[in-house]
Amino acid sequence: MTLGLINANPVVHAKKERVARTEDPHSDDAVDPLEIYDYVRDIRDPEHPYSLEQLSVLSEESITVDDKLGRILITFTPTIQHCSMATVIGLCLRVKLQECFPPHYKVDIKVAPGSHADEESVNKQLNDKERVAAALENPNLRQLVDECLYSKEL
Amino acid sequence: MDLYDGNLELKELQTLHGHTDRVWSLAWNPAASSPPQFASCSGDKTVRIWEQSPSSRSWHCKAVMEETHTRTVRSCAWSPSGKLLATASFDATTAIWENVGGDFECVSTLEGHENEVKSVAWNAGGTLLATCSRDKTVWIWEVMPGNEFECASVLQGHSQDVKMVKWHPTLDILFSCSYDNTIKVWAEDGTGDWHCVQTLGEANNGHSSTVWALSFNADGDKMVTCSDDLTLKIWETDITRIESGDDPAPWSHLCTLSGYHDRTIFSVHWSREGIIASGAADDAIRFFTESKDALVDGPSYKLLLKRDKAHDMDVNSVQWSPGENRLLASASDDGTIKMWELAALT
Numbered sequence: 164m165t166l167g168l169i170n171a172n173p174v175v176h177a178k179k180e181r182v183a184r185t186e187d188p189h190s191d192d193a194v195d196p197l198e199i200y201d202y203v204r205d206i207r208d209p210e211h212p213y214s215l216e217q218l219s220v221l222s223e224e225s226i227t228v229d230d231k232l233g234r235i236l237i238t239f240t241p242t243i244q245h246c247s248m249a250t251v252i253g254l255c256l257r258v259k260l261q262e263c264f265p266p267h268y269k270v271d272i273k274v275a276p277g278s279h280a281d282e283e284s285v286n287k288q289l290n291d292k293e294r295v296a297a298a299l300e301n302p303n304l305r306q307l308v309d310e311c312l313y314s315k316e317l
Numbered sequence: 318m319d320l321y322d323g324n325l326e327l328k329e330l331q332t333l334h335g336h337t338d339r340v341w342s343l344a345w346n347p348a349a350s351s352p353p354q355f356a357s358c359s360g361d362k363t364v365r366i367w368e369q370s371p372s373s374r375s376w377h378c379k380a381v382m383e384e385t386h387t388r389t390v391r392s393c394a395w396s397p398s399g400k401l402l403a404t405a406s407f408d409a410t411t412a413i414w415e416n417v418g419g420d421f422e423c424v425s426t427l428e429g430h431e432n433e434v435k436s437v438a439w440n441a442g443g444t445l446l447a448t449c450s451r452d453k454t455v456w457i458w459e460v461m462p463g464n465e466f467e468c469a470s471v472l473q474g475h476s477q478d479v480k481m482v483k484w485h486p487t488l489d490i491l492f493s494c495s496y497d498n499t500i501k502v503w504a505e506d507g508t509g510d511w512h513c514v515q516t517l518g519e520a521n522n523g524h525s526s527t528v529w530a531l532s533f534n535a536d537g538d539k540m541v542t543c544s545d546d547l548t549l550k551i552w553e554t555d556i557t558r559i560e561s562g563d564d565p566a567p568w569s570h571l572c573t574l575s576g577y578h579d580r581t582i583f584s585v586h587w588s589r590e591g592i593i594a595s596g597a598a599d600d601a602i603r604f605f606t607e608s609k610d611a612l613v614d615g616p617s618y619k620l621l622l623k624r625d626k627a628h629d630m631d632v633n634s635v636q637w638s639p640g641e642n643r644l645l646a647s648a649s650d651d652g653t654i655k656m657w658e659l660a661a662l663t
Binding site: 266267269287291292293294296297300 | 339360388389391407432433435451478480496526527545580598600629630631650651
């Protein structure tokens with residue numbers, strides 16, 4: 164980001180303590196929100212060297228699961244109303260979930276109601292799988308997503 | 318056998334493996350009946366040709382076309398003669414393939430769209446090709462001798478991503494549907510210029526979210542559309558009025574089928590004998606037909622049959638074979654193609 168940051172001064176929160184989970188998360192097929200949260204909380208923000216958890220973009224409450232129907236809904240809160248990085252964050256969440264969960268899970272990703280100026284259009288784009296597939300074939304976007312997912316600079 | 322008794326079952330004939338990513342689209346070769354043949358295209362950047370063995374009746378992959386498209390191949394369409402196959406790709410090009418003695422050679426590449434090409438369609442005469450893109454435009458190409466394609470018109474009107482283009486089955490009228498929630502009807506004005514003659518939007522009882530696909534009945538006087546709003550809509554027109562004069566008769570909303578699929582409906586195809594098949598992100602395939610019960614209020618449509626878990630993941634395309642039997646092919650995010658027969662209960 165050479166043109167200046169979209170949100171120059173984000174509020175950074177402490178990471179929540181990890182709950183030590185005794186059972187192997189893959190021991191049964193059931194998926195619970197905490198398991199999903201553990202996978203996505205450390206995704207790095209596209210703009211800042213902080214995790215989505217630290218910026219309160221995500222919390223455990225952002226995630227709902229209907230294991231019977233195989234549905235996962237993630238509702239995230241961009242740090243500012245005009246965040247142009249909202250679609251990148253959404254792409255990161257989608258890729259991470261594709262990597263970590265069985266493919267038959269139906270994943271919906273939305274910004275929290277009232278948290279984004281273009282809420283409707285961001286939600287529509289994030290849930291159009293053709294647009295998502297095309298975006299992930301775009302080398303620049305793919306690189307940005309990969310940096311957020313695999314960067315260790317937190 | 319009477320369709321309307323509902324004494325039908327859907328037989329799963331075969332699952333075809335080969336693609337290594339989601340299968341986006343399928344197209345039956347309209348000219349190949351013995352043996353029947355279709356093409357499929359995928360996120361793995363390849364196009365595959367599948368053929369039925371006349372002896373064993375089983376399906377096998379006859380050809381793989383790779384290393385031409387550099388990104389997802391989103392859709393494919395055969396020319397009416399079955400000699401040419403057009404493929405539309407996220408790499409912003411449309412490729413034209415010719416069947417030369419059983420091998421498919423890329424004979425032309427159509428460039429012009431700014432970004433992903435999403436759909437390609439031939440007119441009934443095989444003289445015009447239409448393509449559409451995320452760049453919001455629809456292009457009409459004239460088919461010239463020697464596998465040359467000349468851009469005849471660039472149609473602007475959609476405010477977003479155009480998802481699909483489809484020609485009317487008998488007339489040179491083009492239909493496009495879009496992420497902008499509308500369906501547009503395009504016609505030539507007699508001087509070579511193409512214009513949007515109608516927009517079917519939410520104000521005309523149209524869809525309230527992305528329109529993904531459309532299909533016509535055999536007579537060409539009805540059209541079905543499917544959408545992210547979880548509904549299918551049936552539209553009708555006065556076909557004799559269009560055929561008799563230069564007046565483009567408008568399409569009007571006939572009915573809405575809602576409450577069936579519970580996730581985005583990606584594909585819909587109307588068979589020649591009147592059965593509408595739909596495939597959706599709920600992994601299911603459904604079949605609808607006109608109901609004879611409610612003629613008092615005009616035609617209505619009813620669910621004939623549904624198959625939950627037709628695939629392990631989203632169903633992206635359902636296509637009836639052009640042959641006599643009720644053979645359907647479906648393509649899915651699970652990377653497979655399934656062959657189905659809608660048969661009388663035995």
